[in-house]
Amino acid sequence: xxxxxxxxxxxxxxxxxxxxxxxxxxxxxxxxxxxxxxxxxxxxxxxxxxxxxxxxxxxxxxxxxxxxxxxxxxxxxxxxxxxxxxxxxxxxxxxxxxxxxxxxxxxxxxxxxxxxxxxxxxxxxxxxxxxxxxxxxxxxxxxxxxxxxxxxxxxxxxxxxxxxxxxxxxxxxxxxxxxxxxxxxxxxxxxxxxxxxxxxxxxxxxxxxxxxxxxxxxxxxxxxxxxxxxxxxxxxxxxxxx
Amino acid sequence: xxxxxxxxxxxxxxxxxxxxxxxxxxxxxxxxxxxxxxxxxxxxxxxxxxxxxxxxxxxxxxxxxxxxxxxxxxxxxxxxxxxxxxxxxxxxxxxxxxxxxxxxxxxxxxxxxxxxxxxxxxxxxxxxxxxxxxxxxxxxxxxxxxxxxxxxxxxxxxxxxxxxxxxxxxxxxxxxxxxxxxxxxxxxxxxxxxxxxxxxxxxxxxxxxxxxxxxxxxxxxxxxxxxxxxxxxxxxxxxxxxxxxxx
Numbered sequence: 001x002x003x004x005x006x007x008x009x010x011x012x013x014x015x016x017x018x019x020x021x022x023x024x025x026x027x028x029x030x031x032x033x034x035x036x037x038x039x040x041x042x043x044x045x046x047x048x049x050x051x052x053x054x055x056x057x058x059x060x061x062x063x064x065x066x067x068x069x070x071x072x073x074x075x076x077x078x079x080x081x082x083x084x085x086x087x088x089x090x091x092x093x094x095x096x097x098x099x100x101x102x103x104x105x106x107x108x109x110x111x112x113x114x115x116x117x118x119x120x121x122x123x124x125x126x127x128x129x130x131x132x133x134x135x136x137x138x139x140x141x142x143x144x145x146x147x148x149x150x151x152x153x154x155x156x157x158x159x160x161x162x163x164x165x166x167x168x169x170x171x172x173x174x175x176x177x178x179x180x181x182x183x184x185x186x187x188x189x190x191x192x193x194x195x196x197x198x199x200x201x202x203x204x205x206x207x208x209x210x211x212x213x214x215x216x217x218x219x220x221x222x223x224x225x226x227x228x229x230x231x232x233x234x235x236x237x238x239x240x241x242x
Numbered sequence: 243x244x245x246x247x248x249x250x251x252x253x254x255x256x257x258x259x260x261x262x263x264x265x266x267x268x269x270x271x272x273x274x275x276x277x278x279x280x281x282x283x284x285x286x287x288x289x290x291x292x293x294x295x296x297x298x299x300x301x302x303x304x305x306x307x308x309x310x311x312x313x314x315x316x317x318x319x320x321x322x323x324x325x326x327x328x329x330x331x332x333x334x335x336x337x338x339x340x341x342x343x344x345x346x347x348x349x350x351x352x353x354x355x356x357x358x359x360x361x362x363x364x365x366x367x368x369x370x371x372x373x374x375x376x377x378x379x380x381x382x383x384x385x386x387x388x389x390x391x392x393x394x395x396x397x398x399x400x401x402x403x404x405x406x407x408x409x410x411x412x413x414x415x416x417x418x419x420x421x422x423x424x425x426x427x428x429x430x431x432x433x434x435x436x437x438x439x440x441x442x443x444x445x446x447x448x449x450x451x452x453x454x455x456x457x458x459x460x461x462x463x464x465x466x467x468x469x470x471x472x473x474x475x476x477x478x479x480x481x482x483x484x485x486x487x488x489x
Contacts, residue, residue, distance in 0.1 A: 050334050052489075076336045086327040090256045102248035103335045146335075 001028045002064070003150045003181035004049060009058035011044050011205075018044040020205040022058075026150075026198075031172070031182040033192045036202035037233055042185045045202070046152055049183075050080065063149060076105060079148035081139045081156075087127045093138060094123040100142050108147040116171060117141050118164075132159035140168060144175070153184040157191060169194055189226040201232045208232045245337055249345045257349060263315055267307035267353040271361055274426050275303050279369035287430065293457050295428075296369050300361070301380075301452025302424045305387060307357030309425060309445055311350030312391035313398070314416045319346050320399030321408035330489045339488060347392060354388060375458030383455045386468065387448035390475035394444065397478040400486035419445040444474050 004026040011019040019041045026032040034042050047053035049060050051067045060067060067074045087096055097110035114120040117137040122130060130138060136159045143151050157165045165188075172182065172195060186192055192199060193213050201209040201216070209216055209232050213225050220228040257263050275296075282295040291298075320343065323329050332339040365371035373380065394415065402408035421427055422436075423445035429437060440446050447467040454464045 052330060052333050072336045075334055078334070080334050082327070082331070086331060088256055088326070088328065089322070090259045091252070095252045095255065099249055099252050100335075102245045103332070103337045105336070 002026060003028045003030075003062070004032075004183060005059075005061045005064075006045075006049060007059040009045065009048055009060065010056045011041070011048050011053065012056050018205050019048065019055075019202075022202075022205070022207055024200050024207070024210060026181055026183050028149075028181050029176065029179045030197040031176055031184065031195050033196035033199040034183060034185045034202065035192065035199055035229065035233075040202040040233070041205040042202060043154060044205075046154060046183070046185070050152065076146065077149045079143035079146050079151040081143040081151070081153045089128065091127050092123070093119070093125055093127055093130070096127055096138070097123075097141065097145065100145050104146045106147060107145050110141060110145055113141040113144055114138075118167065133161055133164050136160055137164065137168070148180065150181045150183070153182060156184050156186050157188065158186075165191065189229055192229075193225050201229065203233050246341065246345060249342065250348060253345055253349055254352070257315075263310065263350075263353050266310040266314065267350075268357050268360065270310075271303050271306040271357050272364055274306065275299075275361055275364055275369070278303075278428070279365070284370055293372075293374060294370065295430075296365060296371055297374060297457060298430065298453060299428055300365055300371055300373075301383075301454075301456045302426075302428065302449045303361050303365075304358050304384065304452060305391075305423075305445055305449050306420065306425050307354040308384075308388050308391050308448075309416060309419055309423075311353050312388070312395040313419065314395075314412050315350050315353075316346060316392060316395030317399035317402065317408045317412040318405065320396070321402050321405040324399075324487060324489060325405050327489060333488065343396075347396075350392065351388065358384070373456060375455045379461070380452065380455040383448075383451040386471050386475070387445075387452060390444060390471040390478070391448065393475045393478035393482060396482040396486075400482045419443050422446075424449045444471065447471055 002025045006025070007023050009019055009022045010017065022045060034045060036042050044053060048055040048058075049062065049067065051071065062074050063077055065074050093114070097114070101107035101110055111120065114123065117140065119134050119137050119141070122134060127135065127138065136157065140153065140156070143153060157168055160168065169191070176182065182195075184195070196213065198212060199209070199216065200207060209219070211219070216228045216232070217223070217225055220231045222228040222231055278299050279296055284294050284296070287293055287295045287298040323342065329339045329342060332342055362371075398411050398415070399408055402411055419425065422440045423429075423443040424432075424440070425445060429440070429446065429449065432440065447470045450467045451464045451471065454461070
């Protein structure tokens with residue numbers, strides 16, 4: 001069963017094609033990594049899947065439902081973390097959690113999540129006064145509050161230190177074992193290697209690779225995944241120059 | 243319903259933390275009431291009038307909180323939530339983002355009602371205020387003024403490009419209405435030529451309705467004002483709904 005199915009997704013901004021005829025599936029219980037340089041179309045793809053941006057062509061289903069027509073049922077079971085998560089100026093951690101939990105029928109205990117992510121002692125603090133890493137962890141907590149079957153994590157661990165990243169990874173591994181499907185974007189290749197079952201590399205809105213990390217390495221003839229990633233995403237002319 | 247209650251509770255908490263609505267919608271009307279009460283006391287509104295100056299001003303004072311919430315509070319919070327993409331966040335949850343707008347509206351209704359009760363209490367207990375008309379009619383007028391002022395706020399918040407522009411428009415509407423519509427500076431003390439000019443302000447008409455109801459004067463005095471307020475409400479609501487930007 002697929003958690004997400006994307007068929008021939010195209011998104012244009014004026015004459016600029018942000019996502020070009022993209023098709024892929026995210027299998028249930030798997031971690032899917034969407035990679036590419038800034039501006040390659042990752043966020044546009046995610047927004048079109050979620051329905052917050054209107055696609056120009058294509059079809060999308062989430063958990064075998066239409067995310068626009070059946071949004072209530074879909075978003076009851078989907079968590080998300082936006083790249084720049086937004087929150088009210090004067091909101092405190094606990095209030096943001098409580099409000100997020102209130103929109104779902106069967107949310108998880110945010111207290112437990114805050115504890116698991118090591119920020120339970122920050123409950124009474126203003127969100128804006130958290131450190132970058134604490135805030136990032138809070139936003140992952142918010143994504144998990146609905147007790148989702150699928151989460152979207154946009155730039156998962158940006159701003160986290162090495163220890164915190166490992167902690168987040170291990171929590172995600174655990175959730176994955178329980179059947180959670182994850183679509184993530186990240187700029188950290190070690191993270192992709194550690195977490196993703198399948199990856200898709202975008203370049204200027206087009207798919208340039210789809211498969212596993214190992215396949216990316218063998219197909220590109222590179223020993224390290226980071227080199228393979230760069231090989232796929234670098235401009236053609238820079239290949240020629242080398 | 244549970245969602246609505248929790249969102250409202252937390253939005254109220256945040257709003258109280260910000261203090262500005264508490265000051266502009268609840269404390270300020272009381273201060274103006276006390277000043278008018280002390281200065282004019284029980285004096286009749288004009289020579290030979292059956293009602294006091296304060297009786298005449300009560301409706302105007304009640305409108306201060308409506309004006310603060312509707313024309314200042316609502317546009318600022320809506321444009322702020324849009325630019326922070328909070329409305330967008332709610333688009334990917336089971337609830338509709340419009341519920342968040344409802345929460346904000348109800349919050350400003352609460353401020354206005356608190357102001358109404360506190361004004362009524364202080365005016366009655368300390369300054370001999372008497373509601374001369376029917377309470378029902380007054381509340382009906384109050385509701386009408388609220389709907390039309392809030393619809394102005396929804397329109398400004400809904401269509402302003404960003405919070406900066408919303409702030410400028412809100413100030414351009416709020417401060418003139420606060421000072422010149424008779425909400426703080428009594429309409430009756432203005433020269434006639436000035437009264438003619440300020441008649442175009444929606445709140446001036448709203449205050450006429452409230453004043454008329456408080457004093458129990460014949461309702462056909464304010465037919466024009468009622469139509470004016472209804473029109474404002476309908477037009478602004480239509481524009482707000484039609485052109486509302488979620489992001």
